Amino acid sequence: MRLKSRFHVKSGVTDLWDYVREPRPFRWTLLLLSAMIPAGALLALSQESHLRPPDPPKVTFINTFAEGRTDEEILLSNIENQRRKEAREAERAELLERKVEAYKTLGRATGLDVDEMAREAELENAREAAEAEARQREYYQAGETVAAGTE
The missing domain is CATH 1.20.5 (Single alpha-helices involved in coiled-coils or other helix-helix interfaces)
Incomplete structure (x- = not known):
């Protein structure tokens, strides 16, 4: 069923006019109230507003290094950090190897190749x-x- 054939503006306006012409109590009050509700909503939504931009963020710098470090101190700290990193990687590799060996043992116990x-x-x-x-x-x-x- 086509939408155009179901709705006719002329018949709708005619029905509204017939309804308004009937002598009912409070008909003008209800008609005015019915028109004011969407008009009030449109008025409230169409008001222009100006939003101020947000405040810029306050940046706090955290400095974990001593301010007057020499190049030699920086180099030594980099070397120490590299040693710690390599030790962590070696420990991870060892744990991974132990894990693989445990799975291989389990696989051999269950008859897998x-x-x-x-x-x-x-x-x-x-x-x-x-x-x-x-x-x-x-x-x-x-x-x-x-x-x-x-x-």
């Missing part, structure tokens, strides 16, 4: 690393091309 699974995992890891390196090389070459085009 863990050596074949390890070879497949190594091949998969090598393939993923090669793909990541190829993507990296592609991005690097694309970046060089864009940089060369802007010069």
Whole structure:
């Protein structure tokens, strides 16, 4: 059923006029109230308002280093941080190796060929690393091309 055939403006206006002409108590009051509600809503929504911009953020700088550090002190702290980082990475690698060995032990206990699974995992890891390196090389070459085009 088409929407156009269902609604006719002329018949709607005629029905409204017939309803308004009937002698009912408070008809003009209700008609005025019915017209004022949407008019009031439109008036309230159409008021122009000006919002002030937000206050700029207050930045507090946290300085964890001594202010007068020499280059030698900076170098020593960098070396110490690198040592700590390498120790954490070695500990993670050891934990990962222990985890792999535990899974291999579990696999052997359940009758799985863990050596074949390890070879497949190594091949998969090598393939993923090669793909990541190829993507990296592609991005690097694309970046060089864009940089060369802007010069």
